[in-house]
Amino acid sequence: MAPNFRIDFGSYIPSTQTVKERCTSLKAWELPKQESALAPDYVWTNKDMDPVPPEDQTWTLWTWMAYWATDTINLGTWETASSIIAVGLTWREAIPIMIVGTFCVAVPMVLNGAIGAALHVPFSVIVRSGFGYYFAYFCIISRSILAMFWLGIQGANGAKAMQLMISSIWPSFNNIKDTIGMETQGISTEGMISYFLFWLIQLPLLLIPPTKLRWLFIVKLVAAPITAIATLGWCVHKAGGSGALFNQPVKVHGSEYAYLWLSCMSAVTGSWATLACNIPDFSRYARSSKGQYIQLPFLPIIFTICGVLGIVTTSATQLLWDKEPLWNPLDIIAHWQAYGHSGRAAAFFAATAWYIAQVGTNITANSISAANDLTVLFPRWVNIYRGCIIAAVVGGWVIVPWKILSSATTFLAFMGGYSVFLAPMAGIIASDYWLIKRRQIDVPALYDPYGRYRYFYGINWQAMVAFLFAVGPNLPGLAYSINPVGTHISQGTKNLYTFDWLFGFVVSIFLYTTLHKIFPARESLIEKTIDGVEASMGRKAEAGNASPPLESGDDDEKHVHAHRKQSESYGYANVDPIHRARDVQRQHDTNMPLPKEQQAAVKQGEGHDATAPVQTIPVPQEPGPGQILVKINWTGLCASDKSLLHDEWAPFGVSMRPEAKGIAGHEGAGEVVAVHADVEGLWKLGDRAGVKWVVSVCRECEFCTNGSDELQCAQQLNSGFTAAGTFQEYVLTDGRYATRLPEGVRDEEAGPIMCGGVTAYTACKRSAVKPGQWIVMIGAGGGLGHFGVQYAKAMGMRIIAVDGGAEKRKLCTDLGAEQYIDFAETKDIPGKVMEVTKYGAHGVIVFAAAPQGYQIAPSLLRPGGTVVSVGLPSDPSVVAGAPPILLALKRINIVGSVTGTLKDVEEALDFTARDLVHPILTKGSLGDVDKFCKMMIEGKLPGRAVLRVAG
Numbered sequence: 031m032a033p034n035f036r037i038d039f040g041s042y043i044p045s046t047q048t049v050k051e052r053c054t055s056l057k058a059w060e061l062p063k064q065e066s067a068l069a070p071d072y073v074w075t076n077k078d079m080d081p082v083p084p085e086d087q088t089w090t091l092w093t094w095m096a097y098w099a100t101d102t103i104n105l106g107t108w109e110t111a112s113s114i115i116a117v118g119l120t121w122r123e124a125i126p127i128m129i130v131g132t133f134c135v136a137v138p139m140v141l142n143g144a145i146g147a148a149l150h151v152p153f154s155v156i157v158r159s160g161f162g163y164y165f166a167y168f169c170i171i172s173r174s175i176l177a178m179f180w181l182g183i184q185g186a187n188g189a190k191a192m193q194l195m196i197s198s199i200w201p202s203f204n205n206i207k208d209t210i211g212m213e214t215q216g217i218s219t220e221g222m223i224s225y226f227l228f229w230l231i232q233l234p235l236l237l238i239p240p241t242k243l244r245w246l247f248i249v250k251l252v253a254a255p256i257t258a259i260a261t262l263g264w265c266v267h268k269a270g271g272s273g274a275l276f277n278q279p280v281k282v283h284g285s286e287y288a289y290l291w292l293s294c295m296s297a298v299t300g301s302w303a304t305l306a307c308n309i310p311d312f313s314r315y316a317r318s319s320k321g322q323y324i325q326l327p328f329l330p331i332i333f334t335i336c337g338v339l340g341i342v343t344t345s346a347t348q349l350l351w352d353k354e355p356l357w358n359p360l361d362i363i364a365h366w367q368a369y370g371h372s373g374r375a376a377a378f379f380a381a382t383a384w385y386i387a388q389v390g391t392n393i394t395a396n397s398i399s400a401a402n403d404l405t406v407l408f409p410r411w412v413n414i415y416r417g418c419i420i421a422a423v424v425g426g427w428v429i430v431p432w433k434i435l436s437s438a439t440t441f442l443a444f445m446g447g448y449s450v451f452l453a454p455m456a457g458i459i460a461s462d463y464w465l466i467k468r469r470q471i472d473v474p475a476l477y478d479p480y481g482r483y484r485y486f487y488g489i490n491w492q493a494m495v496a497f498l499f500a501v502g503p504n505l506p507g508l509a510y511s512i513n514p515v516g517t518h519i520s521q522g523t524k525n526l527y528t529f530d531w532l533f534g535f536v537v538s539i540f541l542y543t544t545l546h547k548i549f550p551a552r553e554s555l556i557e558k559t560i561d562g563v564e565a566s567m568g569r570k571a572e573a574g575n576a577s578p579p580l581e582s583g584d585d586d587e588k589h590v591h592a593h594r595k596q597s598e599s600y601g602y603a604n605v606d607p608i609h610r611a612r613d614v615q616r617q618h619d620t621n622m623p624l625p626k627e628q629q630a631a632v633k634q635g636e637g638h639d640a641t642a643p644v645q646t647i648p649v650p651q652e653p654g655p656g657q658i659l660v661k662i663n664w665t666g667l668c669a670s671d672k673s674l675l676h677d678e679w680a681p682f683g684v685s686m687r688p689e690a691k692g693i694a695g696h697e698g699a700g701e702v703v704a705v706h707a708d709v710e711g712l713w714k715l716g717d718r719a720g721v722k723w724v725v726s727v728c729r730e731c732e733f734c735t736n737g738s739d740e741l742q743c744a745q746q747l748n749s750g751f752t753a754a755g756t757f758q759e760y761v762l763t764d765g766r767y768a769t770r771l772p773e774g775v776r777d778e779e780a781g782p783i784m785c786g787g788v789t790a791y792t793a794c795k796r797s798a799v800k801p802g803q804w805i806v807m808i809g810a811g812g813g814l815g816h817f818g819v820q821y822a823k824a825m826g827m828r829i830i831a832v833d834g835g836a837e838k839r840k841l842c843t844d845l846g847a848e849q850y851i852d853f854a855e856t857k858d859i860p861g862k863v864m865e866v867t868k869y870g871a872h873g874v875i876v877f878a879a880a881p882q883g884y885q886i887a888p889s890l891l892r893p894g895g896t897v898v899s900v901g902l903p904s905d906p907s908v909v910a911g912a913p914p915i916l917l918a919l920k921r922i923n924i925v926g927s928v929t930g931t932l933k934d935v936e937e938a939l940d941f942t943a944r945d946l947v948h949p950i951l952t953k954g955s956l957g958d959v960d961k962f963c964k965m966m967i968e969g970k971l972p973g974r975a976v977l978r979v980a981g
C-alpha cells in the first residue's frame with residue numbers, strides 16, 4: 031500500500047521551477063486543458079471533469095460493498111439510531127424505520143448511481159441534462175456548500191476521538207488549562223489541539239485519489255466493526271443485560287405515533303440525501319454498470335446492523351452510569367480510561383478506530399463531492415486534488431465549525447433541513463435519465479453551453495417549475511424546524527414536513543415527467559447515446575498519443591462483455607467503450623467483409639411536408655472506376671440540405687435529382703472501406719476521407735484546368751443533389767476529388783468544414799483583407815459566421831461582428847471579435863463602424879440571408895474596400911451592390927463566394943489541425959434529420975448541426 035501512495039503523491043510535488051512560477055504568476059496555476067476534452071474550445075475543462083477513462087474505471091462489486099460499509103459505520107449512524115429511542119419509540123419500531131428509511135434513499139441512489147456507471151461523468155456534469163447548462167450551477171453550488179459544511183462539522187464532531195486518543199496516552203491532557211475560552215470561542219485549548227491534529231492527520235487521507243480508496247476501506251472495515259462489537263460486548267457484560275431502555279414501552283400513540291414514525295424515517299433518509307444526488311461522483315469509477323446495484327440491499331442491511339449495535343449499547347449504558355444513557359460511543363470509551371493501563375490502551379485503540387471511521391465517512395460523503403463540484407465551478411484552476419485541499423480549508427477553518435456546533439443552532443437546523451432541496455434534485459436527475467431521456471444521453475453536449483442541453487438560455491424551465499413546486503409546500507415546515515417558537519404553522523404543514531424527503535422526491539418526478547409529456551423538449555432528446563469516454567478516447571487516438579488500453583481480465587470484466595453483446599443487438603451504442611475501440615481496430619486488421627445493408631435517411635413526400643425517415647437500403651459492394659467507398663462516421667447538416675429535402679428551390683428549377691436516391695448530405699467525414707484499382711495509388715483502406723458538396727469534376731474543361739475555378743465545371747456532380755449524399759452509412763465518391771482528412775481533426779469537426787467551414791474561409795480570402803485590417807461580419811454569430819470570425823482571427827484580421835443579442839455577443843467576443851455591434855440596439859451601424867475604424871472597414875462579409883445586411887454593407891467600407899456576398903436571401907429582388915456614384919468614387923468591389931475548391935478545403939482543415947478553428951456543434955444521429963430541419967427553420971439550432979451516422 032505504501033509504494034502506491036508514494037507514486038501518487040510524488041507526482042503532485044512541484045519542481046523548484048514550478049514553485050518559482052507559481053509565486054510570481056497566477057497563470058502558472060492553470061491546469062492543463064485536456065487534449066481529449068469533450069467541451070468545445072471556448073469552454074475550459076480538465077481531466078477530472080471529463081469522463082473517467084477505462085484505465086481509471088477501477089471500482090468493482092467489492093469496492094461498492096466496502097464503500098457502503100465504510101460510509102455507514104460512523105458516529106452519526108450510531109446516534110441517529112439511538113435518537114429514535116430517545117424520542118419515545120422502541121427498538122421494535124427502530125428496526126423497520128431504519129430499513130424503510132434507508133431503502134427510500136437506496137432507490138434514488140441506485141437510479142442515479144446507474145447514470146455515473148454508464149456515462150462515467152460526475153454529478154455536476156450529469157445534472158445539466160435535466161436542469162439545463164446554467165441552472166445546473168444552482169445545484170452544483172448548493173451541493174458544494176453543503177458538502178464543505180458537513181466536512182467541517184463531522185471534523186469538529188470527530189475531534190473528540192482525537193482528544194481520547196491523546197488523553198489515553200497522556201492522561202494529564204484532560205487537565206490542560208483552557209486559555210482559548212470555551213465560553214466565548216466555543217472551543218477549549220484542549221479541544222483546539224485535538225481538532226487541529228484531527229484536521230492535520232485527516233488532510234493527506236482526504237487526498238487519496240478515488241481510484242485508490244479501497245486501501246482505506248479495508249483498514250476501516252477491519253477496525254470499525256471490531257471496536258463497535260467490543261464496545262457493545264463490554265457494556266452488556268458489565269451491565270449484566272441490555273437495560274431498561276431496551277424494554278421500555280411505546281410512549282406515544284395514534285396519529286402522533288404515525289407522524290413520529292415518519293419523521294424518524296425522514297431523519298434516516300435525510301442523512302443520505304446529498305449522496306442520493308451525487309453518487310455518480312463515485313459510480314463514475316465503476317468498471318461495469320451492474321456492480322452498483324448491490325447498494326439497494328446492502329445499504330439498508332448494513333445501516334440497520336450498525337444502528338442496532340448502537341441501540342443495544344446505549345440501552346446497556348443506562349444501567350451503568352447514573353441511569354443516564356450514553357448516546358455517543360466516545361463517551362463510553364472515555365470511561366475506560368479509569369481502568370488503569372489496560373483500560374487506557376483499549377480506549378486508545380477504540381478511539382483510533384472511530385477516528386478512522388469518521389475520516390472515512392468524511393472522504394466518501396463530503397470531501398470528494400465538494401472537490402468534484404469545485405472542479406466544475408472552476409475548471410481552469412481546480413481539479414479533484416486541489417478541490418479536496420480547498421474543501422478541507424474552507425470546511426475545516428473558514429466556516430469555524432466548532433463555533434457553529436456550540437452556538438449556531440438555527441443554522442445547524444437549516445443545514446439539517448436542506449434535504450428539502452436535495453430531494454427534488456435527486457428526483458429530477460433520476461426521472462430525466464430514466465423516464466424522459468430513456469438512458470440516451472449526448473455526453474459531449476453536457477460540456478457545451480450551446481449544446482443540446484441548453485434549453486432556454488441554459489435553463490430548463492420544466493425542471494425549475496418541478497423543483498419549486500416540490501420544495502414550496504415544505505418551506506413552512508423547514509422554517510418551523512429552524513425556529514419553533516417564532517413560527518406558527520398549521521398541523522397539516524407540520525405533518526407534511528415529517529416526510530419532506532419522500533414528498534419532494536415523488537412530487538418532483540411526477541411534475542417533471544408530466545410537464546415533459548405536455549411540452550416535450552424535443553431538441554434535448556436523442557435516439558442513441560453519444561458516449562463521452564469513446565469520444566474523448568477517439569480524440570486522443572486521433573491526436574496520436576494514446577492507444578486503447580487492454581482489458582485487465584477479471585470477473586467483472588466478463589459480465590460487461592456479455593452485457594455489451596446483448597445490448598448491442600438492441601442497437602445501443604453506450605456500452606463499454608473499451609471493447610468498442612478494439613472492435614474498430616479488428617475491423618481494420620482482418621479486413622472484414624462489407625455489410626449487405628445500411629441505414630440511410632431517405633426523402634419521403636414533397637415540399638414543406640417532406641420528411642427523411644431512416645430506412646434500410648443495400649450497401650454498394652464495388653466502387654466503380656475512379657471511386658472509393660467511404661464509411662461516413664459523421665455528417666454535417668447544412669441549410670442547403672434542408673432546402674433540397676423540402677423542395678425550397680423548386681421555383682428556380684433546382685430539385686434533388688433521381689440519381690441522389692432521396693439521400694441528402696454534403697458534409698461527410700469517415701474512413702475508406704473499399705478502393706477501385708484506378709485510385710489505389712491515392713487511397714488505402716482505413717484512410718480518413720471527407721465528402722463535399724462538389725463530389726467530382728470533369729478535370730478537362732477550361733474551369734477545371736485553369737487552377738482556380740473547378741467549382742464552375744459544368745460537368746460537376748453534387749452530393750445529395752445529383753449523387754446520393756452523406757445521410758447514409760456508406761457513400762460512393764470520386765477518389766480524385768475526395769478530401770484527405772489530416773491528423774488532429776476529428777470526424778465530427780471535419781464534416782461541417784466540408785461546406786460551412788470552407789465557405790466561411792473562402793469568403794475571408796475573397797474579402798482581400800490583410801492582417802491588421804478591419805473586417806465587418808454581418809451575421810457573425812450564426813452557423814457560417816462563427817466559422818468566419820475564427821478564420822479571420824487566425825488570418826490576423828481585426829473583426830467587427832454584427833449580430834443580435836447578448837448571447838451572440840458573448841459567442842463572437844469569445845471567438846475573437848474585437849468589437850460587437852448589436853443590430854437590435856445600434857441605430858446607426860455605419861456610424862459605429864466609422865467611429866471604430868475612422869475611414870471604414872477594409873472588407874464586409876454578409877453571412878446573413880436578411881436583405882438589410884446587403885443594404886448597409888457598401889456604406890461600411892473605406893475606399894477600395896470589398897463586399898463579399900455569401901448569405902442568399904430567398905427574395906429574388908434583393909441585390910448586392912451600391913449606387914454607381916459610391917461604387918465609382920470609392921472604388922468599391924462587390925464579389926461573391928460559394929464553397930471552396932479542393933485546395934481551399936485542405937487549407938480550411940489545416941486551421942483546425944493547428945487548433946485555431948473549431949466549429950460549435952449541435953450533435954445528433956441519423957434519425958434527427960427532420961428534427962434538426964425544424965429547429966433550423968425556427969432559428970433554434972445553435973452552431974453547426976452534425977449527425978452521427980456509422981461507427
Ligand SMILES: [Zn+2]
Nearest residue numbers: 668670785786
Ligand atoms: Zn452546405
Ligand SMILES: [Zn+2]
Nearest residue numbers: 728731734743
Ligand atoms: Zn470541368
